Each structure stands twice: as structure tokens, then as C-alpha cells.
Amino acid sequence: AQKITQTQPGMFVQEKEAVTLDCTYDTSDQSYGLFWYKQPSSGEMIFLIYQGSYDEQNATEGRYSLNFQKARKSANLVISASQLGDSAMYFCAMREANDRGSTLGRLYFGRGTQLTVWP
């Protein structure tokens, strides 16, 4: 079974509007971390925001916020006041704390959502 599911291959939003990118995850661990990365056409994976499974408050970083609904196993990314530079591929990822007894580097990525911001 896929550990991370992003059901939106593509999303379109007008500049200055807010947009929500969906992410659901599958894990039986109690301790895990959820990440969102942005990948522009240049290729670099840019870290945006992190939510720990024990964090009670939703994570926020500037215009990015994470709508964390633990019971539903969802970690949607909300981008407020979209900008043209937000156009990129967005990946949701999860790290499980108990994966082979180590957390090293094993990020499970979703298939990504291609966001296009239009003027």
C-alpha cells in the first residue's frame, strides 16, 4: 500500500488566492513526521514545512500552513496569497521513526501535485 497519497496531479490557482494541496498518509507508527517539499523546474527540492505526529498545533511557516488531521491521516498544505513563483511540483513526504530501527533518510514521497499559479 502507498504510504503517501496525493490525489491531485495538477492544481490551478489565481494569483493572490489560497490553495490547498491534499495529502493522506498510511502508517501504524505512533511517531512519525510529515514534510512538504517544493520542486521548481530547476530541480532543487525545497523544504517548506514540517509536522510531527505529536505536535498539537498545526505547523505554519509564512504563507504555508499544514492542516493536520491525525484521525483522518491527512496533512494538507495550504498556501495563502499565491504568487507566480509558487508554480512548481509539490511533494508530501513522511518519515517513520521505527523504520528498520532508524529514521535515516527514508522519506516516503507522494507522486506530487503540479501547481500552476496564473495572473
Added chain:
Amino acid sequence: DTEVTQTPKHLVMGMTNKKSLKCEQHMGHRAMYWYKQKAKKPPELMFVYSYEKLSINESVPSRFSPECPNSSLLNLHLHALQPEDSALYLCASSQEILGMNTGELFFGEGSRLTVL
């Protein structure tokens, strides 16, 4: 600007060539990674180094040979590659304390490899 530097940014090689991809970070991270990413797909983990020792090899073919000469450098040696190995190769690093990954992965801009 990314704090993980990868060279070269673009590489074209024939199937009989030997080449290397290089990655450098100066954040003091002791975990470093190679990921492979095909177009329109998520990155796939290839190798993980922890304190300069190979800790994870995701059953990668031996034509890919990683090397970690010191805590700041990570190489990926390429030999006898196939056209299907053409992809974006991403290097990443992260903090590690006692075997636990303590933060996000910092990625470089990647090396776009084309195998003819």
C-alpha cells in the same frame, strides 16, 4: 541558495564512459543521501551514508558506486550505465544524532544525467 552543492549540473555520457557526480555540504550534517528522480515522478532513495559509512543501499545496480571520502563530500561513480539510467540525481544531507534523523533533508539542485 542551496547549502548542498552538486556538480555537474548536467552530464551527458555514453554507455561505456566512466563519470562521477559530486556533492558537498558544509552544514556539519553526518547523514548524506543519493536519490534518483525520473521525470514527473517522486525521488527514489538509492544510498544513505551515516558518519561516512554506507548504511542503506536500496538494491541499486553495481554500475552505481557511491563513495563518502569525508563528512562533507559524497560522490556517485557511474560506469557502464544504460539509457534508462537517465534521470535527475539528487544529493541530500541531514542532521543525525545517535542514529536518529533529527530534521528535514536539505537537497541540492541535482545533476541531470543523460545516457546515450
